[in-house]
Amino acid sequence: MITKINSGGLQGIDGYIISVETNVSGGFPAWEIVGLPDTAVRESKERIRSALSSFGYVIPGKRIVINLAPADVKKEGAALDLPIAVGLLTASEQIYLQKPQECAFVGELSLDGSVRRVTGVLPMVIKAYQSGIRKVFVPYENAEEAAVVKGMEVYGVKNLGDLIEHIIGVRSMVPVKVDIDKLFSGSSKWSLDFSEVRGQESAKRALEVAAAGGHNLLLIGPPGSGKTMLAQRLPSILPDLTFDEALEATKVHSIAGRLPRNVPMILSRPFRSPHHTISAVGLSGGGTNPKPGEISLSHNGVLFLDELPEFRKDALEVLRQPLEDGVVSITRVNGTYSYPCNMMLVASMNPCPCGFYGDKNHDCTCTPKKISSYLGKVSGPLLDRIDLHIEVPAVEYKALESHTPAESSVKIKERVNKARKIQTMRYKGTGIYSNSQLTPALIDKYCRLGEDANELMKSAFENLGLSARAHNRVLKVARTIADLEGQDEIKSEHIAEAIMYRSLDRKFWA
Ligand SMILES: Nc1ncnc2c1ncn2[C@@H]1O[C@H](COP(=O)(O)OP(=O)(O)OP(=O)(O)O)[C@@H](O)[C@H]1O
Ligand SMILES: [Mg+2]
Secondary structure, three states: OOEEEEEEEEEOEEEEEEEEEEEEEEEOOOEEEOOOEEEHHHOOEEEHHHHHHHOOOOOOOOEEEEEEEEOOOOOOOOHHHHHHHHHHHHHOOOOOOHHHHHHOOEEEEEEOOOOOOOOHHHHHHHHHHHHHOOEEEEEEHHHHHOOOOOEEEEEEEEHHHHHHHHHHHOOOOOEEEOOOHHHHOOOOOOOOOOHHOOOOOOOOOHHHHHHHHHEEEEEEEOOOOOOOHHHHHHHHHHOOOOHHHHHOOOOHHHHOOOOOOOOOOOOOOOOOOOOOOOOOOHHHHHHHEEEEEEEOOOOEEEEEEOOOHOHHHHHHHHHHHHHHHOOOOOOOOOOEEEOOOOOOOEEOOOOOOOOOOOOOOOOOOOOOHHHHHHOOEEEEEEEOOEEEOOOOOOOOOOHEEEOOOOOHHHHHHHHHHHHHHHHHHOOOOOOOOOOOHHOOOHHHHOOEEEEEHHHHHHHHHHHHHOOOOHHHHHHHHHHHHHHHHOOOOOOOHHHHHHHHHHHHHHHHHH
């Protein structure tokens, strides 16, 4: 008898349906899996044999052929154990499954029949839903993650025995439910607050603008001025995630196997701060079995690179293309993998090895050659992709001893949320969420300047020698500043502030 059982695989960040076709026929006993299985899939036989025997079932001594369709895509990992086991049981008529076309199975088997957690369940279940499947059986530990998909009946399978009993109607399992609205209402709380940061008003303003529009930002200043402190408080003012953004971020964490247990969904913007010893692959993704890197794990959130020049030069240079496109593409013999990486890059650095170049109160002890080689670690093209360059000077004593608390993160976040809401509404249906993602065509549409503003932009472009990219980025930042004020039109003061954020590179790098 031949049966067809649905399962899922991963291509980049998206799932696809795998049809597990099993033919059990008379003839010489054999076991063959075709359809480009990798070693883990081929080895499933021994796991399935042992798991089945725990519950009194067997692999029949017949000719068994398993075809994994589509046949031209490589199938990886052990997540196909469960559908292959179900296919075998139904094709050998040991059990009967009703309406197999309406369900899907995914899960890895242990020798004792328990079902182990697998990666990428969310994208697979999303795809299954889109293909008309309404019932999925996934590992118990992945069940909440899968239940995020509205309208899907999700069963968390602890072991093969429970699943068989459910199918043959001996004992039913209860579908897993997740209340998404409730999850979203308990919005995240960040323990670090901007009220702890004394002074540094202009740096805080820049962080507010960056958060509101999702712009990249570089903090530069002497040691101990509070750069790390400021950046670590950024999550407390980031705009709330929309459901679509949260789903995208969760997909990336799901395929990377980084979704924490018992956390069905990423609910606040990711904030990743990898150490500067990270490799290029760790940062941008890749490896023999490609996995998303830190830039993709920070998708729809923040990638914070503290002490930027300390990072390996090759690691920083691979950031260039993804920063521009919002996706990383990794090519391997068996295909190209694309992972989204629409994140805000936030970086901090000292202006020279001793840290005091350009400081009012300390003399810099570095030679010009040392300074230029230090700054040279951050290349021009990378710098050009950072929208806001902001100097964080040493804090003055007067600010430090002041006892009036600074503005709290909650207050700042209110303004950021308001500005972001304007953007989400404006860009509805275009697939983008914030000003930082504007394409040249959309810039043309939404960042039109009046006569005064245009005049100012023109003279800045010529006098500062801005690149075409910098020009576009200034317009996007100006759009955000206008949105923070709730203004439709970009005025010259908005342009002026946006240009100011692009003048620091001339002070240090010129
Ligand atoms: N503006 C400030 N208000 C209050 N405390 C501050 C401020 N700036 C710095 N501090 C104090 O100094 C400590 C060190 O600051 P931080 O680590 O942010 O400096 P940094 O600029 O990152 O220095 P480095 O260049 O050496 O990395 C903070 O943990 C905090 O206690
Ligand atoms: Mg620091």
